[in-house]
Amino acid sequence: xxxxxxxxxxxxxxxxxxxxxxxxxxxxxxxxxxxxxxxxxxxxxxxxxxxxxxxxxxxxxxxxxxxxxxxxxxxxxxxxxxxxxxxxxxxxxxxxxxxxxxxxxxxxxxxxxxxxxxxxxxxxxxxxxxxxxxxxxxxxxxxxxxxxxxxxxxxxxxxxxxxxxxxxxxxxxxxxxxxxxxxxxxxxxxxxxxxxxxxxxxxxxxxxxxxxxxxxxxxxxxxxxxxxxxxxxxxxxxxxxxxxxxxxxxxxxxxxxxxxxxxxxxxxxxxxxxxxxxxxxxxxxxxxxxxxxxxxxxxxxxxxxxxxxxxxxxxxxxxxxx
Amino acid sequence: xxxxxxxxxxxxxxxxxxxxxxxxxxxxxxxxxxxxxxxxxxxxxxxxxxxxxxxxxxxxxxxxxxxxxxxxxxxxxxxxxxxxxxxxxxxxxxxxxxxxxxxxxxxxxxxxxxxxxxxxxxxxxxxxxxxxxxxxxxxxxxxxxxxxxxxxxxxxxxxxxxxxxxxxxxxxxxxxxxxxxxxxxxxxxxxxxxxxxxxxxxxxxxxxxxxxxxxxxxxxxxxxxxxxxxxxxxxxxxxxxxxxxxxxxxxxxxxxxxxxxxxxxxxxxxxxxxxxxxxxxxxxxxxxxxxxxxxxxxxxxxxxxxxxxxxxxxxxxxxxxxxxxxxxxxxxxxxxxxxxxxxxxxxxxxxxxxxxxxxxxxxxxxxxxxxxxxxxxxxxxxxxxxxx
Numbered sequence: 001x002x003x004x005x006x007x008x009x010x011x012x013x014x015x016x017x018x019x020x021x022x023x024x025x026x027x028x029x030x031x032x033x034x035x036x037x038x039x040x041x042x043x044x045x046x047x048x049x050x051x052x053x054x055x056x057x058x059x060x061x062x063x064x065x066x067x068x069x070x071x072x073x074x075x076x077x078x079x080x081x082x083x084x085x086x087x088x089x090x091x092x093x094x095x096x097x098x099x100x101x102x103x104x105x106x107x108x109x110x111x112x113x114x115x116x117x118x119x120x121x122x123x124x125x126x127x128x129x130x131x132x133x134x135x136x137x138x139x140x141x142x143x144x145x146x147x148x149x150x151x152x153x154x155x156x157x158x159x160x161x162x163x164x165x166x167x168x169x170x171x172x173x174x175x176x177x178x179x180x181x182x183x184x185x186x187x188x189x190x191x192x193x194x195x196x197x198x199x200x201x202x203x204x205x206x207x208x209x210x211x212x213x214x215x216x217x218x219x220x221x222x223x224x225x226x227x228x229x230x231x232x233x234x235x236x237x238x239x240x241x242x243x244x245x246x247x248x249x250x251x252x253x254x255x256x257x258x259x260x261x262x263x264x265x266x267x268x269x270x271x272x273x274x275x276x277x278x279x280x281x282x283x284x285x286x287x288x289x290x291x292x293x294x295x296x297x298x299x300x301x302x303x304x305x306x307x308x309x310x311x312x313x314x315x316x317x318x319x320x321x322x
Numbered sequence: 323x324x325x326x327x328x329x330x331x332x333x334x335x336x337x338x339x340x341x342x343x344x345x346x347x348x349x350x351x352x353x354x355x356x357x358x359x360x361x362x363x364x365x366x367x368x369x370x371x372x373x374x375x376x377x378x379x380x381x382x383x384x385x386x387x388x389x390x391x392x393x394x395x396x397x398x399x400x401x402x403x404x405x406x407x408x409x410x411x412x413x414x415x416x417x418x419x420x421x422x423x424x425x426x427x428x429x430x431x432x433x434x435x436x437x438x439x440x441x442x443x444x445x446x447x448x449x450x451x452x453x454x455x456x457x458x459x460x461x462x463x464x465x466x467x468x469x470x471x472x473x474x475x476x477x478x479x480x481x482x483x484x485x486x487x488x489x490x491x492x493x494x495x496x497x498x499x500x501x502x503x504x505x506x507x508x509x510x511x512x513x514x515x516x517x518x519x520x521x522x523x524x525x526x527x528x529x530x531x532x533x534x535x536x537x538x539x540x541x542x543x544x545x546x547x548x549x550x551x552x553x554x555x556x557x558x559x560x561x562x563x564x565x566x567x568x569x570x571x572x573x574x575x576x577x578x579x580x581x582x583x584x585x586x587x588x589x590x591x592x593x594x595x596x597x598x599x600x601x602x603x604x605x606x607x608x609x610x611x612x613x614x615x616x617x618x619x620x621x622x623x624x625x626x627x628x629x630x631x632x633x634x635x636x637x638x639x640x641x642x643x644x645x646x647x648x649x650x651x652x653x654x655x656x657x658x659x660x661x662x663x664x665x666x667x668x669x670x671x672x673x674x675x676x677x678x679x680x681x682x683x684x685x686x687x688x689x690x691x692x693x694x695x696x697x698x699x700x701x702x703x704x705x706x707x708x709x710x
Contacts, residue, residue, distance in 0.1 A: 007453035015383035016441050020346030050393060051348050057366040057396030059352075172343065178383045184453045194454055212569035222565035242475070244467030245521035246460050253457070258521075261460040263468050270569035275456075287475055301456045315475075320570065322472040 004191045012179035019172055022051045025063055025157035027171045030137035032159045033127050037066050037101050037152065045152055047101035048135075064152040066100035068125040069144060073097050073104045077114040086140055092117045096141055100152030110140045122146055133171030189219035192231065200295050204269055206230045212270040235266035238305070239313040240289040241322045242272075245282055260285045264305055265321040272321050279306030288312035325424040327707050329546035329553035330668040332362030332539030338502040338653045341440035342533040347387060348394035351436050354535035355395055358432065362539040363550045366396030369539070370428035375405040375415030375435040376657030381442035395434065407561075409605070409692025411435060412536065412660025413699030416688075417559045419540050420701070424556075429542050436535035437655035444531075444656070460520065463528055463608065465694070467520035469573040470610040474522065476574060479613060479628035481522065485513045487609035488527045488651055490637055495648025497638075497677035502532040502653040527609035527651070534655035536662045543707075554668035557685070557708045558589030559701040566694040573695055579618040582698040586687070587620070590702045591709070595687070596621050599702070601670045601680040602636075602644045603663040604689040606651055612636065612644055619689065619700075638678065646670065646678040660690025664701055671705040 019027060022038060026049050029036040038049030039062040046060075053060050075094045081087060086108045094117075095104035110126065111117050124144035131137035158170070186194070189205055193216045196203035204215030205228035212221065213232050220227050243262035249255075260282050263272035277285050278294065290310040293302030334357025336342070342350055351374075359365065372395050379385050388404040395402070405415040412435035419433035444462070451457060460467075474481065489510045495501035508526075516526035546553045562582035564571070583595075592598050604615045616627035621642060630636055636644035645651070647666040650659050667688035669675040680686075684706070690699045 005454060009450070009453055011450055013383060013443050015443070018343045018346055018438075018441065020344075020349040023346060051346065052352065052393040052396075054393045054398050057393065057398070176383065186452075186454050190454065210569070214569065222568040223570070242468040242472040244460065244464055244471060244523070245518070246464055247517065247521065248461065248519050250461040250464075261464050261468070261520075271567060271571070274460075287471070300454065319476075322468075322573065 004185060004188055005194065006183055006185045009182040009184040010179065012177065014175045014177045017174050017176055019174065020051055021061065021157070022049050022063075024170050024172050025049075027133040027135075027174065028159060030135065031131045031133040031171060033068075033131070034155070034159070035066050035068060035098055035125070036063050036155055036157065038062060039064055044102040045100060046103050047098055047105050063155045063157045064100070065155040066098045066152045067149040068098070069146050069149055070096040070098035070101070070123055071148065072109065072117070072119055072121045072123055074119055075109065075117050077117065086136065091140065094123070094141060096123055099149035107138055108140045110142050116143070134174060187219055189217040189228065193217055194300065197300060201233055202235045202266060202293070203231050204234050206232050213268060214271065215266060215269040215273055232268065234268035235293070237290060237292045237308055238264045238266035238269070239318045240277065240285065240287060240291055241265050241318045242287055243277065243285055258282045262305070263322065264291060265318050270321070275302065276304040277306070278304040286312065288315060288318065326426050326542045327546075328420045328423045328556040329541050329543070329549065330538055330556070330672070330703065331541050331546060331549040331551070331553045332358040332360075332364065332537075333665045333669055334358030334361060334537045335500045335662065335665065336534045337500055338532045338534035338655060340502070340530070340532065342438065343440070347382065347384065347436070347438055348391055350438060350533065351391055351434055351535045351537075352394045354436070354537040355432060355434055358537035358539050361551065364430070364539060368430055369396060369400065369432045371401040371403070371422060371431045372397040373403045373405065373415055373419040373422070373431060373433045375411040375661070377408065377411065377437055378406065381444060381656070382438055383443070395432065401428075407692060407697040407699065409656055410660050410690040410697040410699045411692065412658050412662065413664055413688065413690030413701070414561050414660070414697065416538060416540075416661055416664045417561055417699055417701060419538075420556055420559055423540050423542050426542070430545050431540045432537060433540060433661070434535060434537040435658040435661040437657040438533045439531040439655060440533050463520040463523050466608050467523045470522055470608065473574045473610060473614050477613075477625040477628060480632070482514070483613055483628045483631055484522070484527045484609040485510060485524065486631055487606065487612040488513045491606070491609070491645050491649045491651040492526070494638055494646050494678055495652035498647045498652070499676070500653070501648040502530050502534070503648070523608050523610070529607045529650045529654040530652070532653055532655040534653065534658050536658045536665050538661070538665055538668070551674065552672050552705065554671045554703040554705070555707045557702045557704045558586040560585035560589070561697070561699045563697050566696045574614055575618045575624070576695045576698070579615070579691065579695070579698045580620070582700050583619045586700050586702050590685075590704075592702065595619065596642060599642070599685050599687050600683040601646060601667065601686040602642065602689065603647060603649070603666040603686065604644060605660060605663055605691050606645060606649050607654065609651060615689065616644070619687070638680065643680045646675065646680055648678075660692070660699060663690055664688035667701070668703050671703050673705070
């Protein structure tokens with residue numbers, strides 16, 4: 001039996017986020033070295049702020065400015081930071097209740113070691129040198145022996161022109177990159193199928209119960225719910241059962257338009273697979289056209305399918321395979 | 323003990339648009355929920371549970387958004403459920419909520435579905451580049467277009483039918499203030515002259531990409547009696563699934579869709595849907611799906627659906643109006659699209675569909691499907707309470 005394949009699968013995408021009024025004020029504030037919270041119906045100050053009251057569900061819009069100093073309410077030491085984390089050296093994850101706030105903010109504390117961290121210790125914000133309107137505008141927290149500061153002050157959420165620069169435009173959106181790292185293993189059935197493709201053979205598997213032949217095989221019959229194992233070579237010729245003419249270029253696909261994307265029932269298979277039709281003008285492709293795969297050196301799958309020159313298949317022979 | 327009758331007493335939608343940059347996801351869902359509560363003249367405290375749905379998390383890249391939406395939806399201290407069934411999710415979300423009322427688990431449930439497509443990546447969400455596999459060669463419409471060609475071949479429908487649907491739905495949308503596309507200068511000629519993207523599907527026969535949310539308040543008999551406006555009553559609701567691909571699958575008229583409709587009609591005592599149902603809101607992402615679903619849902623015999631479309635039966639002034647709201651062809655916040663179908667069906671039997679009201683609508687069908695014609699969800703709502 002050929003080995004089961006494995007390959008890394010990395011997906012990443014920079015998602016955009018519209019912030020809405022409250023998060024917009026919060027992140028604009030961080031850029032301007034100001035931490036804003038929001039006051040709830042029962043008078044508490046939430047930092048970071050939220051748009052809706054967790055108790056009453058009412059809309060919250062009363063912003064207040066809290067202090068850049070605060071108290072650690074709990075913590076965990078991180079001895080081995082990962083690449084995307086805020087500090088490259090070991091640090092403490094901390095929840096910090098900023099002076100004037102009633103809730104704690106999750107961030108990191110730059111400390112020499114776990115012995116230097118304790119619940120109740122006083123800390124302050126260390127601002128990032130370059131700030132863009134993101135939670136990372138707080139580079140981290142650092143130990144800072146001070147007395148708790150007084151009450152929060154009202155803030156209207158806007159940041160007028162200062163001596164230091166032009167009027168601050170509000171941050172209304174952020175980009176949140178997402179990345180997932182997987183190891184993908186296609187499994188036994190598909191690995192077998194791929195091994196056969198390397199010999200330019202197309203191999204499916206037959207369901208022991210309904211006797212249908214699946215290409216490409218997935219190791220189980222989706223109708224009967226039983227494992228398939230009996231390998232059956234199909235094709236290489238087949239019939240175009242239905243198709244469309246693609247007139248717009250898809251992202252990441254280097255195929256000249258227009259081209260034909262077709263469902264192809266390989267001889268002996270009980271459902272159609274999908275492929276591109278070539279070797280014939282796109283507007284001459286038709287349902288029932290007989291085709292065969294065209295292989296390119298170094299490619300895992302057939303590059304496309306081309307007409308065999310046989311007479312078209314009768315509709316009744318493939319109408320269940322559209 | 324028979325099931326508790328379920329009434330729709332509140333409906334809210336956002337104005338669907340290409341991009342709602344002024345609100346967060348929380349702000350978007352809040353707007354629809356608030357409007358549904360206002361319609362029902364209820365407050366957050368009157369809601370016993372929240373049931374929410376959207377497309378897969380990969381769309382906006384927010385994992386389990388329901389966690390952070392709890393406060394925006396007044397769900398703190400209450401049960402909150404999330405439903406996942408791909409494009410049909412708006413319909414199945416409403417049905418899960420309805421079942422909680424029918425089973426007397428909760429008296430009044432807020433149900434909501436949303437999508438912020440401007441901040442999502444549907445291609446990433448739907449077709450990751452899987453190692454060893456041949457990439458899908460066709461883009462979104464390319465998945466559907468071969469099924470349309472199969473339908474045309476099977477039925478002999480003239481190739482203009484798709485454009486008739488698109489023209490009708492876009493015209494209907496002009497009467498719906500919440501619809502995304504308002505193409506005031508649309509003509510049939512323009513639809514027929516629009517670029518052929520995935521032959522046989524033209525640009526004007528495809529759905530837009532929208533930001534939007536839809537919410538409903540569902541309640542029991544006691545709640546319905548307090549409703550300030552006429553409720554819509556659920557007479558039947560069902561969901562069915564089948565594999566995305568299997569030998570013998572009929573992509574043109576999937577068995578799961580037929581079975582789902584049959585179950586709904588049985589519950590509602592419908593024997594002749596064509597005569598007994600006054601309006602239909604069905605999930606038509608590409609124009610040709612109207613005639614296809616007309617057959618699948620039993621409104622026309624196999625091969626005959628296109629004749630209803632062609633003869634004007636499905637127009638707003640026809641005797642079986644389909645998608646008076648403008649449908650998915652005019653508004654498509656994917657996760658919400660199914661619930662919008664359900665809500666629009668309810669608006670019709672409540673007599674509150676405004677300019678796109680079907681005169682005298684007493685019974686209406688809401689339909690959703692998704693996942694490559696894998697999941698189906700439908701409900702039938704009526705102006706009168708169900709016979710018990």
